[in-house]
Amino acid sequence: MRIASVSFRYGRRDPWVLSDADLVLDPGDVAEVAGPNGTGKSTLLRLAAGLLRPVRGRVEDRPRVVGYAPERFPADQPFTVAAYLRHMAAVRRVAQDAIGHWSERLGMDHLLGRDLPDLSKGSAHKVGLAQALLAEPGLLVLDEPFAGLDAATRAELPRIIAEISARGGIVVVSDHQGDLRDFPGLRRFEVRDRAVRELEPVEKAGEAPLTVLEVAVPAVRAAELADRLRAEGCTVRVTARVAREAAE
Numbered sequence: 094m095r096i097a098s099v100s101f102r103y104g105r106r107d108p109w110v111l112s113d114a115d116l117v118l119d120p121g122d123v124a125e126v127a128g129p130n131g132t133g134k135s136t137l138l139r140l141a142a143g144l145l146r147p148v149r150g151r152v153e154d155r156p157r158v159v160g161y162a163p164e165r166f167p168a169d170q171p172f173t174v175a176a177y178l179r180h181m182a183a184v185r186r187v188a189q190d191a192i193g194h195w196s197e198r199l200g201m202d203h204l205l206g207r208d209l210p211d212l213s214k215g216s217a218h219k220v221g222l223a224q225a226l227l228a229e230p231g232l233l234v235l236d237e238p239f240a241g242l243d244a245a246t247r248a249e250l251p252r253i254i255a256e257i258s259a260r261g262g263i264v265v266v267s268d269h270q271g272d273l274r275d276f277p278g279l280r281r282f283e284v285r286d287r288a289v290r291e292l293e294p295v296e297k298a299g300e301a302p303l304t305v306l307e308v309a310v311p312a313v314r315a316a317e318l319a320d321r322l323r324a325e326g327c328t329v330r331v332t333a334r335v336a337r338e339a340a341e
């Protein structure tokens with residue numbers, strides 16, 4: 094699948110989020126999309142999934158069945174989890190057994206009878222994942238899938254991604270927390286300055302000896318810098334604020 098010279102802005106008066114962005118993904122690829130906050134990761138993912146149309150450029154050879162799980166599942170809908178998933182299975186022409194399969198794997202059997210608006214953020218997120226997985230997607234797009242997940246589901250998700258990749262599916266994940274960093278063969282991309290560029294594979298970076306660098310930065314810049322360094326493949330630990338004199 095190819096994102097070919099894609100430019101996108103949300104409205105005529107809005108700034109370009111992406112400009113002439115290119116990305117080629119092959120069957121079986123698992124791609125992590127990183128980048129500082131607000132640079133366009135979610136936008137790129139929605140363009141890849143076909144939920145947004147490029148203003149310029151094209152998305153070519155997108156697999157026919159696409160699963161997309163948004164960063165925030167819109168839980169404000171008057172259904173139970175089971176009714177919602179039954180509806181999604183019907184829309185996607187998937188056998189209803191798929192619901193039981195995915196609800197078990199995602200540890201959400203106990204949620205099936207609950208009303209969507211009553212779910213916690215993490216539980217709603219699982220519903221978003223389940224609906225994305227129902228139809229055996231050839232392209233699975235997950236926006237921050239690990240955020241708010243319990244430990245068991247966090248551990249299960251890379252296994253699910255590996256299975257989709259093994260049958261030739263493409264998986265695109267924005268992963269702010271780096272949960273997929275150890276995923277074998279992971280391709281890493283960064284969205285920055287309206288472009289998409291591929292980063293070094295983690296294995297290569299992992300072969301080099303490590304140095305621990307202590308850096309004190311103004312508190313307001315900490316999150317952005319930490320994100321940027323994580324996108325570069327560094328391990329970042331943010332510690333408490335210190336008084337300026339102590340830092341010097």
Ligand SMILES: Nc1ncnc2c1ncn2[C@@H]1O[C@H](COP(=O)(O)OP(=O)(O)OP(=O)(O)O)[C@@H](O)[C@H]1O
Pocket residue numbers: 103104107110128129130131132133134135136137
């Ligand atoms: N529906 C929208 N309408 C107008 N502008 C939008 C819309 N969605 C996103 N934007 C803008 O597009 C830019 C890219 O947003 P996007 O959500 O793709 O970034 P992101 O890298 O995923 O951010 P984050 O890390 O915070 O999730 C931002 O400036 C954002 O304000």
